[in-house]
Amino acid sequence: xxxxxxxxxxxxxxxxxxxxxxxxxxxxxxxxxxxxxxxxxxxxxxxxxxxxxxxxxxxxxxxxxxxxxxxxxxxxxxxxxxxxxxxxxxxxxxxxxxxxxxxxxxxxxxxxxxxxxxxxxxxxxxxxxxxxxxxxxxxxxxxxxxxxxxxxxxxxxxxxxxxxxxxxxxxxxxxxxxxxxxxxxxxxxxxxxxxxxxxxxxxxxxxxxxxxxxxxxxxxxxxxxxxxxxxxxxxxxxxxxxxxxxxxxxxxxxxxxxxxxxxxxxxxxxxxxxxxxxxxxxxxxxxxxxxxxxxxxxxxxxxxxxxxxxxxxxxxxxxxxxxxxxxxxxxxxxxxxxxxxxxxxxxxxxxxxxxxxxxxxxxxxxxxxxxxxxxxxxxxxxxxxxxxxxxxxxxxxxxxxxxxxxxxxxxxxxxxxxxxxxxxxxxxxxxxxxxxxxxxxxxxxxxxxxxxxxxxxxxxxxxxxxxxxxxxxxxxxxxxxxxxxxxxxxxxxxxxxxxxxxxxxxxxxxxxxxxxxxxxxxxxxxxxxxxxxxxxxxxxxxxxxxxxxxxxxxxxxxxxxxxxxxxxxxxxxxxxxxxxxxxxxxxxxxxxxxxxxxxxxxxxxxxxxxxxxxxxxx
Numbered sequence: 001x002x003x004x005x006x007x008x009x010x011x012x013x014x015x016x017x018x019x020x021x022x023x024x025x026x027x028x029x030x031x032x033x034x035x036x037x038x039x040x041x042x043x044x045x046x047x048x049x050x051x052x053x054x055x056x057x058x059x060x061x062x063x064x065x066x067x068x069x070x071x072x073x074x075x076x077x078x079x080x081x082x083x084x085x086x087x088x089x090x091x092x093x094x095x096x097x098x099x100x101x102x103x104x105x106x107x108x109x110x111x112x113x114x115x116x117x118x119x120x121x122x123x124x125x126x127x128x129x130x131x132x133x134x135x136x137x138x139x140x141x142x143x144x145x146x147x148x149x150x151x152x153x154x155x156x157x158x159x160x161x162x163x164x165x166x167x168x169x170x171x172x173x174x175x176x177x178x179x180x181x182x183x184x185x186x187x188x189x190x191x192x193x194x195x196x197x198x199x200x201x202x203x204x205x206x207x208x209x210x211x212x213x214x215x216x217x218x219x220x221x222x223x224x225x226x227x228x229x230x231x232x233x234x235x236x237x238x239x240x241x242x243x244x245x246x247x248x249x250x251x252x253x254x255x256x257x258x259x260x261x262x263x264x265x266x267x268x269x270x271x272x273x274x275x276x277x278x279x280x281x282x283x284x285x286x287x288x289x290x291x292x293x294x295x296x297x298x299x300x301x302x303x304x305x306x307x308x309x310x311x312x313x314x315x316x317x318x319x320x321x322x323x324x325x326x327x328x329x330x331x332x333x334x335x336x337x338x339x340x341x342x343x344x345x346x347x348x349x350x351x352x353x354x355x356x357x358x359x360x361x362x363x364x365x366x367x368x369x370x371x372x373x374x375x376x377x378x379x380x381x382x383x384x385x386x387x388x389x390x391x392x393x394x395x396x397x398x399x400x401x402x403x404x405x406x407x408x409x410x411x412x413x414x415x416x417x418x419x420x421x422x423x424x425x426x427x428x429x430x431x432x433x434x435x436x437x438x439x440x441x442x443x444x445x446x447x448x449x450x451x452x453x454x455x456x457x458x459x460x461x462x463x464x465x466x467x468x469x470x471x472x473x474x475x476x477x478x479x480x481x482x483x484x485x486x487x488x489x490x491x492x493x494x495x496x497x498x499x500x501x502x503x504x505x506x507x508x509x510x511x512x513x514x515x516x517x518x519x520x521x522x523x524x525x526x527x528x529x530x531x532x533x534x535x536x537x538x539x540x541x542x543x544x545x546x547x548x549x550x551x552x553x554x555x556x557x558x559x560x561x562x563x564x565x566x567x568x569x570x571x572x573x574x575x576x577x578x579x580x581x582x583x584x585x586x587x588x589x590x591x592x593x594x595x596x597x598x599x600x601x602x603x604x605x606x607x608x609x610x611x612x613x614x615x616x617x618x
Contacts, residue, residue, distance in 0.1 A: 017060060017061040017062065017063060017064055017066070017067040018058060018059070018060050018061070018067075018091075018092045019058070019059050019061070019067060019070065019071060019089050019090065019091060019092065020056055020057075020058050020059075020089070020090040020091075020092045021056060021057055021058070021059055021074060021087055021088070021089055021090075022055060022056040022087065022088040022089075022090070023055065023056070023057075023086075023087060023088075024055050025055075026050070026054070026055050026056060026057055027053060027054060027055040029050065029057070030050070030052075031048055031049065031050050031057070034048050034050050034057045035048045038059065041073055041074070041077070042073065043059065043070045043073050043074065044061065044062075044066040044069055044070055045059040045060065045061055045066075045070055046060050046061055046062045046066075047059075047060040048060075056090075058092060071089050074086075074087040074089055075087070075089065135225070137236075137240070138222065138223050138225050138236040138237070138238070138240070138241060139240055139241055139242070141223060141224075141225055142223050142238075142241050142243070142553075142554075143241060143242055143243055143553030143554055144553075144554060144555060145552075145553050145554060145555060146242055146553045150196070150200050150552060153549075153552065153553070154194050154196055154549060156555070157194055157547060157549060157555065157557050158193070158194045158547065160555065161191070161194070161517060161547045161557070161559060162185070162187060162191070164517045164518055164559075165183060165187040165188050165189075165191065165517075165545065166185070166186045166187055167518075167521070168187075168188045168521050168524060169181050169183070169186050169187060169188045170186075171521050171525070172188070172521070172524065172525055172528065172529075175525060175529070176525070176528070176529050176530060178530055179528055179529070179530070180541075181542075182542075188524070188542050188545070189542035189543060189544055189545055189561070190543075190544045190545070191544070191545045191546065191547075192544065192545070192546035193546075194546070194547040194548070194549060194557065195391060195392075195395065195546060195547070195548045195549065196549050197385060197387065197388040197391070197549045197550060197551075197552050198387040198388060198391060199385070199387050199388070199552075200242075200552040200553070201242045201243060201552070201553075202242070202243065202244065202245045202246065203243055203245075203384075203385045203386075203387065203388070203552065204243050204244060204245065204248075204384045204385065205245075205283060205284050205285065205286075205367070205382070205383075205384055205385075205386055206281070206282070206283045206284075206382065206384050207244060207248055207281070207282055207384075208279055208280070208281045209221050209222055209223065209238065209252055209255075209279060209280050209281075209282070210222065210223060210224050210235045210278075210279050211235065211255075211259060211267050211268065211277040211278060211279055211280065212224070212233075212234065212235030212267050212268070212269075213234060213235065213267065214234050214235055214236055214237070215234050215236070218260070219256065219259045219260050219267055220234075220235045220236065220237060220256060221235070221237075221252045221253075221255045221256040221259065221280065222235050222236050222237045222238045222252065223235065223236060223238060223241070233270070237252070238252055242553055243551075243552065243553050243554075245284055246331065247284055247292060247331045247332075247333045248282045248284060250327070250330075250331055251280075251282050251292065251294060251323070251335075252280075252282075254318075254319065254322045254323065255280050255294075255296070257318075257322070258314075258315070258318045258319075259277055262314065265277060265311060268299050273299075273301075273346060274299075274301075274302075275299060276298050276299055276300075276303060276311070277296075277298060277299075278297045278298060278299055278343065279297045279348075280294060280295065280296050280297065281294070281295040281297070281378065282294055283295075283365060283376065283378075284333065285365065285366070285367055285368070286368065286386060287332055287333075288368075289366070289368065290328075290332050290333045290334060291333065291334060291336045291365050291366070292323075292333050292334065292335050292336065292337075292365075293336065293337040293339070293365040293376070293378065294319070294335060294337065294338050294339070295339045295340070295341055295356060295378045296315060296338075296339070296340050296341070297340075297341040297342075297343055297350065298311070298340065298341070298342060298343075299342075299343065299344050300342040300343075300344055301344045308342075312340060312357075312359055315338065315340070315359060316338065316359050316360050319335060319338055319360075320360070323335040335361065336361045336362055336365055337358065337360075337361040337362050337363065337364070337365055337378075338358075338359045338360045338361055339356045339357060339358050339359060339363070339378050340356070340357045340359055341354060341355070341356045341357075341378070342354075342355070342357075352379055352439065354379075356377075356378045356379065363377060363378075364376060364377050365377075367382055367386070368386075369382075369383075369386055369389060369390065369393075369421065369425075370390055370393055370425050372424055372425060372449075372453050373449070373452055373453060374419055374420075374421060374424075374445075374449050375419070375445055375448050375449055375452065376419070376445075377441075377445065379441075380418075380419055380442075380445065381418050381419065381442075382419070382421070383550070384550075384551075385550045385551065388548065388549065388550040389550065391548065392513070392548045392550065392558060392560070393425060395546065395548065395560060396485055396511050396513065396560060397425075397426065397429075399511050399560065399562050400426075400483050400485055400509070400511050401483070401509075402426050402429040402430065409431055410429075410430040410431055411430065411431055411432045411433075411434070411476055411482070412426055412427070412430045412432065412433040412434065413433075413434045413435075413436065413469075413472060413473070413476075413482065413484070414426075414433055414434065414435035414436065415435075415436045415465040415468075415469060415484065415486075415497070416436065416437055416438070416465050416488070416497075417435030417436060417437045417442070417443075417446055417460060418437060418439075418442050418445075418446070419442055419445040419446050419449060420435055420445070420446030420447075420449050420450060420458070420460065422485060422487070423435045423446070423458055423460075424446070424449055424450060424453060424455055424458065427450075427455045427457055427458055428455070430457075431457065432457045432458070432459070433455075433457060433458040433459070434458075434459050434460075434461065434472055435458065435459070435460040435461065436460075436461050436463065436465050436468045436469070436472065437460065437461075437462060437463075438462070438463060438464050438465070439462075440462050443460045443461075443462045446458075446460045447460055464496075465494070465497045465500070466494065466496035466497045466499070466500045469497070469500040469501070469504065470500060470503075470504065473504055473506055476506070481506060481507075481508040481509075482504070482506045482507045482508065483507070483508065483509040483510070483511065484501050484507050484509070484510045484511070485510075485511040485513070486501075486510060486511070486512045486513065486523075487512075487513035487515075488514075488515075488520075488523075489515065490515050490516040490519055491516075491519055492514075492516075492519045492520045492522065492523045493512075493520070493523045495522070495523075495526065498523045498526045498527060499526060501527065502526060502527055502535065502536075502537045502539075502540075503536055503537045504537070505537060505538065505565075507565065508564065508565045508566075509562070509563065509564050509565065510527065510540060510562075510563040510564075511560065511561075511562055511563075512524075512560070512561040512562075512563060513558060513559075513560050514558065514559045514560075514561065515556075515558060516556075517559040520561075524542070524561070524563075527539070527540040527563055528540050528541065528542065528563070538565055538566060539565075540563040540564060540565055541563065541564060541566070542561060542562070542563055543562045543563065543564050544561075544562050545559060545560060545561045545562070546559070546560050547559050547560075548560060
């Protein structure tokens with residue numbers, strides 16, 4: 001019998017009597033043949049097991065002595081031409097025990113490392129907390145930079161953005177060292193000076209105010225102050241906060257009067273999750289329109305329908321008497337919508353689909369932006385600084401190329417279009433707009449806004465952007481270039497949407513608007529990393545960036561990053577080798593917009609598109 005040779009292994013002294021036997025021809029054996037071969041060698045085994053198409057089988061013995069005898073017989077077989085043993089024996093259980101012991105040691109080491117890392121992080125956090133100035137008033141919480149002149153605020157924001165862009169470069173370079181960076185002082189790309197906000201105070205058109213207990217032990221409507229986990233959290237008034245409009249402050253006082261006057265309904269306590277009044281949301285237009293929408297959120301746990309009916313009735317009568325003609329004459333605003341939201345969840349923010357009931361007035365309110373009228377509901381997404389949003393939209397439109405000659409031939413794909421703010425704003429400068437959005441109610445608002453503004457060259461489709469992107473692009477004319485404008489929430493663009501943009505060769509340019517620049521590095525890596533087996537499509541390169549201040553008094557700002565397809569050595573080689581490189585491409589240039597995304601065509605012909613509907617940053 002021809003046997004595969006291997007070095008013999010010593011018998012383990014583990015209290016088990018199972019041995020694995022390797023033989024290269026055993027791959028084609030079944031259990032019967034393996035048993036016959038062992039019986040021919042007089043191996044005293046009790047049972048033989050084997051997996052199909054495997055070159056080894058297991059022998060189980062009745063005693064340790066029989067196991068040792070079996071291993072001795074197998075190891076004593078004549079050696080082959082290469083002077084190696086015919087069989088290779090392995091102590092199965094002994095090896096399993098050793099493997100389990102190694103795993104236990106590794107788990108202990110990992111646990112120790114995690115504990116050390118956690119302890120170090122806690123120490124650093126405690127050290128940073130000690131260094132960080134403790135807020136002494138509600139203004140320090142809501143507008144931490146309120147003590148600084150506005151010019152100093154802009155300098156601090158520019159420095160913070162510079163540090164973020166340097167961290168981008170370090171992260172991307174660590175994973176993809178072949179990517180080249182063109183910015184100064186290690187930044188990802190060249191950066192323009194920060195663009196200031198046209199207004200620095202009283203700019204918020206939407207604010208959410210908590211309802212709780214203040215430091216004097218009285219019911220209050222305002223902003224949270226302190227920490228609730230150690231029972232030091234309170235709610236303080238907003239009369240001295242600079243970014244809140246005067247009409248908001250008046251509405252807050254009216255609501256506070258109602259809460260204090262009705263002791264049968266307590267305020268909501270975050271630790272015990274009891275109480276009724278949770279928060280209010282105030283939306284307001286510019287003074288020229290003078291409209292207000294108020295939404296009162298209550299916890300309906302344990303509140304009977306009869307009590308809920310009484311609460312609604314008293315709310316309507318209270319605001320009717322306090323926000324009537326005298327209120328309008330004093331503030332210049334009128335309450336056009338009073339709504340109630342019932343929410344019993346633990347988190348502060350209710351889900352997007354949490355129903356809102358209209359108590360009086362209209363369920364909607366109109367907002368003016370860039371010369372267009374947009375219908376806004378209680379849950380609608382709209383930029384909180386209208387004047388600064390117009391500046392931001394102008395920059396995005398310029399970078400997208402919507403104002404350049406030939407823009408009228410462009411097609412705009414408004415991905416994650418929301419209420420259609422971006423697509424409708426850019427529609428006048430392009431041939432057609434196709435909006436994609438996953439929320440059905442937002443699609444309804446977008447269609448209504450298109451009709452209201454008399455815009456007919458738009459189409460809105462409901463569904464996930466990553467699913468609709470390719471199918472909608474296949475309906476566009478082949479050979480055209482597309483630009484994507486992306487303005488996602490703080491967490492960044494969904495990775496499937498970013499991948500879909502990367503995989504669509506028609507998209508030649510991306511204008512990325514980041515609400516929280518710290519969070520988008522993964523999106524940038526996905527768009528910029530070199531072509532690999534799992535990452536197809538020619539990579540983008542970062543061309544330039546500019547911060548835009550939409551939140552004066554706070555450390556936050558928007559950051560716009562322009563990315564263009566090609567420019568890398570890999571892309572240039574592909575262009576040179578392509579037969580179409582010598583052919584003039586068509587002049588038609590569609591633009592791709594995403595509310596969460598928007599975009600533009602090739603660098604040679606900058607297509608146009610408009611700024612995305614932006615996520616609010618607290």
